[in-house]
Structure formats: structure tokens, C-alpha cells
Amino acid sequence: MAFDDAYDALTDHEDDARWAYGTGFADPMAGVAQEIPDGVDPAALTAYCLMLGDDALILSHRLQEWVTRAPELEDEVAVANIALDLLGQARLLLTRAGQAEGKDRGEDDLAYQRDAADFRNVLLAERADADFAQLVVRLLVFATWRLAVFDRLTAAPDPVLAAIAAKGVKELAYHREYAAGWVVRLGDGTELSHRRAQDAVDAIWPLLGELFAPDGTGLGPDPAAVRAEFDQVLDQVLTAATLSRPAGATAPGRGRDGEHTPALTEILAELQGLARAIPDGVW
Amino acid sequence: MSAAAVAAGVTDPELPMVTLADLGILRDVREEADRVVVTVTPTYSGCPAMDEIRADLRRALRRAGYPHVEVRTALSPAWTTDWITEAGRGKLAAAGIAPPGAVPRRGAGPVPLVLGRTRRDVPCPRCGRPDTELISAFSATACKELRRCPDCREPFEHVKEI
Numbered sequence: 001m002a003f004d005d006a007y008d009a010l011t012d013h014e015d016d017a018r019w020a021y022g023t024g025f026a027d028p029m030a031g032v033a034q035e036i037p038d039g040v041d042p043a044a045l046t047a048y049c050l051m052l053g054d055d056a057l058i059l060s061h062r063l064q065e066w067v068t069r070a071p072e073l074e075d076e077v078a079v080a081n082i083a084l085d086l087l088g089q090a091r092l093l094l095t096r097a098g099q100a101e102g103k104d105r106g107e108d109d110l111a112y113q114r115d116a117a118d119f120r121n122v123l124l125a126e127r128a129d130a131d132f133a134q135l136v137v138r139l140l141v142f143a144t145w146r147l148a149v150f151d152r153l154t155a156a157p158d159p160v161l162a163a164i165a166a167k168g169v170k171e172l173a174y175h176r177e178y179a180a181g182w183v184v185r186l187g188d189g190t191e192l193s194h195r196r197a198q199d200a201v202d203a204i205w206p207l208l209g210e211l212f213a214p215d216g217t218g219l220g221p222d223p224a225a226v227r228a229e230f231d232q233v234l235d236q237v238l239t240a241a242t243l244s245r246p247a248g249a250t251a252p253g254r255g256r257d258g259e260h261t262p263a264l265t266e267i268l269a270e271l272q273g274l275a276r277a278i279p280d281g282v283w
Numbered sequence: 284m285s286a287a288a289v290a291a292g293v294t295d296p297e298l299p300m301v302t303l304a305d306l307g308i309l310r311d312v313r314e315e316a317d318r319v320v321v322t323v324t325p326t327y328s329g330c331p332a333m334d335e336i337r338a339d340l341r342r343a344l345r346r347a348g349y350p351h352v353e354v355r356t357a358l359s360p361a362w363t364t365d366w367i368t369e370a371g372r373g374k375l376a377a378a379g380i381a382p383p384g385a386v387p388r389r390g391a392g393p394v395p396l397v398l399g400r401t402r403r404d405v406p407c408p409r410c411g412r413p414d415t416e417l418i419s420a421f422s423a424t425a426c427k428e429l430r431r432c433p434d435c436r437e438p439f440e441h442v443k444e445i
Contacts, residue, residue: 074421077429084331164328233393
């Protein structure tokens with residue numbers, strides 16, 4: 001319903017729907033069938049949805065930190081939109097994890113009431129950006145990997161996970177294109193921007209191993225196939241950006257097992273502070 | 284008025300010039316014995332307007348004499364801009380927002396990455412120049428990008444093909 005005055009819209013409510021952010025929002029999957037199909041292990045589905053949901057929730061938070069700090073207004077809008085897409089993916093995945101778990105935990109419980117050791121995101125998602133080059137290099141790596149994973153999950157045995165992935169593919173393709181454009185612009189730019197971009201690639205590279213480790217649930221796609229697609233896209237972008245690909249591999253991080261850096265604790269302090277101070281608060 | 288007609292007339296909170304039916308996000312309206320069941324689908328996963336859309340549907344139907352309304356969400360098949368009706372495209376254009384073109388068919392294999400895609404055949408909604416420049420792939424809402432016309436120099440929004 002259209003309103004000429006925003007305050008009319010806010011006070012017109014005949015129910016509990018609202019615009020301001022808080023807790024107690026309507027379930028994003030209201031009315032979606034919740035059954036777990038035969039042949040899908042609920043514990044594995046819970047674990048896998050938590051991994052993908054936590055990746056999106058935590059990186060969304062890191063991207064939100066750039067709002068009011070981006071180099072141009074257009075990029076601020078872009079980064080905020082990407083963060084919003086990832087937050088939407090996180091809400092759907094955490095809701096699905098809660099359904100599969102069967103312990104009556106919703107998206108808010110999972111986002112706000114878990115401690116760092118219960119989060120399953122990769123370390124790549126929680127790292128703080130030192131500059132804009134790190135933002136776009138990390139986003140390129142994350143979106144390229146996640147797009148390759150989601151594209152394969154559109155055939156997942158759980159139809160809800162498959163549907164979430166099918167929506168996400170369209171969004172992630174735009175995220176990847178945005179990040180790739182900036183990596184090329186910085187890498188193939190001035191001496192300073194090239195150096196910053198190469199430093200960002202070098203800094204992020206040790207965190208890649210975790211993306212291609214087996215997830216342990218049997219639900220994720222073949223890591224080797226994901227890696228092949230990832231490598232091809234990264235080579236395409238790094239070549240166009242005149243950036244070099246760091247050599248060597250490192251031991252995968254253990255974010256999937258709940259072993260995180262202090263960066264995650266900092267994020268959760270901000271993300272969860274209000275919700276924990278005022279349990280079930282609505283505003 | 285039928286429940287389907289009432290629901291079809293509800294406008295989008297962020298694009299108030301078009302209805303939910305114009306946008307193709309209203310997927311089904313069914314009158315059952317004791318209630319109306321409406322099915323909607325989100326445009327993007329994080330669309331913050333979904334709560335408001337559900338509330339608007341319930342409110343409009345209640346005012347039209349349908350007190351019991353259930354709004355369901357359909358995630359699959361994922362929304363595509365190909366579902367925006369011809370009438371919806373006309374209303375967007377009249378409001379200065381370039382409507383989406385047809386979504387390109389995707390071939391087999393991975394989603395291709397095209398670098399340096401800036402100039403495309405998206406006509407300027409003001410002066411009609413057929414090709415315009417991309418300023419940013421994102422705009423005031425997730426479903427739109429920001430473009431500029433090289434002739435009239437006006438920036439404008441374009442609903443992205445997804």
C-alpha cells in the first residue's frame with residue numbers, strides 16, 4: 001500500500017510487521033514446506049546449512065562495516081546491497097538449519113544466541129579488511145567460491161536448500177562481477193593501487209585452503225570440481241588485473257570446527273550485544 | 284471484488300508505480316472455505332520489503348471483506364524479471380525506470396564472468412538513445428542498477444535482468 005507520508009506507513013500497522021531492524025521478524029520461509037525429505041540426514045543438513053548460513057551472516061557484517069566508509073557513494077550502495085543479499089541468504093539458511101535441527105530454534109536464536117565456538121563460518125569471512133583492496137579481493141574470492149558451490153547445490157536432495165541456492169546463484173553472479181571489476185581496476189591501475197591489490201591477494205591466499213576442504217556432511221559438492229571452476233575464474237581476473245597468483249598452499253583453517261580468530265568475537269560482540277541485553281526485544 | 288483481484292491491485296512498497304501482480308511476485312491467490320491463501324515469492328533473498336508486502340496483502344484483503352488471510356512464501360522457482368508483465372514494464376518506463384530486457388539463456392557449464400561490461404543496449408528512458416553506460420551494478424534497491432545516458436547525461440535506474 002503506498003503512502004505519501006512515511007510516518008503514516010509506520011503507524012498504519014494492524015499487525016506486527018515493521019521496517020526497523022530488530023528481532024522478532026516474520027520467518028522468511030513462512031509457509032514453505034518444512035519436511036526433511038527421506039534419505040536426507042537431518043543432522044548433516046543442519047550442519048551444512050549452518051556453515052553456509054554463518055559464512056553469509058559474518059561476511060555480511062564485515063561488508064556492513066563499510067557503510068559510510070566506501071570511496072564513492074555508488075560503491076557504498078553496491079556494498080550495502082551485497083551485504084543485504086548475503087543477510088537474506090543467511091536468514092533462509094539459518095531458518096532451514098533450525099527446521100532440520102528440530103529443537104525449535106529460529107534464525108534469531110541461531111544468529112544472536114550462539115557463542116563463537118558454535119559458529120561454523122570459514123575464517124575468510126571473519127577477517128577484518130585493512131583497506132578497500134582487501135574488501136574487493138576477499139569478495140571476489142568468496143563470491144567465486146560460493147557461486148561455484150551454490151550452482152551445484154541447485155541439484156541438492158533437500159528441495160529447500162536447492163531453492164535457496166537457485167536464488168543465490170543469480171545474486172552471487174552480480175557480486176562476483178562487481179568485485180572482479182574492482183580487482184581489475186585496482187590491479188591494472190596506478191603503482192599504488194597495484195601494490196595494494198597484490199598485497200590483498202597475498203594476504204588472503206593462506207585462507208583459501210579451508211574453502212576446498214571436505215565439509216564432512218556429504219551434502220556439499222565435490223571440492224575438486226569447485227576448485228577447478230574457482231581457479232579458472234581467479235586466473236581470468238588476476239591476469240586481466242596484472243596481478244600474480246601466490247604460490248604454495250597452507251593448512252586449512254578450522255572455522256568449520258568452531259576454531260575462530262578474535263575477529264569473530266569482536267563481530268559477535270557488536271552483532272549480538274543488543275539482542276542479548278534485551279532478550280526477545282522488539283523495536 | 285474477488286480476493287484475486289484485491290491481491291493483484293496491491294502495489295509494491297518500494298516501486299509503488301507497479302502492483303505485485305505486475306512484478307510477477309504474486310504467484311497464487313486461492314479462496315478456500317474459511318480463508319484466502321496467497322502465495323508470494325521474494326525478488327532477492329534479502330528483500331527487506333517482504334514483511335511489508337505480506338502485511339499489505341493481509342490489510343487490503345481484510346478491508347475488502349476477507350478477514351482470514353494466510354500468506355505463503357514460494358522460493359522455487361526463483362523469481363525472474365521475465366515475469367514482469369507488459370503493463371508493469373510500461374509503468375516502470377513511464378516512471379523513468381528502464382524495464383529489464385529478456386533474461387539471457389544460460390548455456391551449459393559454469394556461470395560465465397564477463398569483464399569490462401559497461402556499455403549495453405539499455406535505452407535511455409528520457410531521450411530514447413539505445414545504448415547507455417553502467418555507473419554501478421547496484422542502486423537504491425537490489426533489483427536495480429544505475430546507468431547514465433551519454434547524450435542527455437541523465438542518470439537513471441534500470442531493473443536488472445535476473
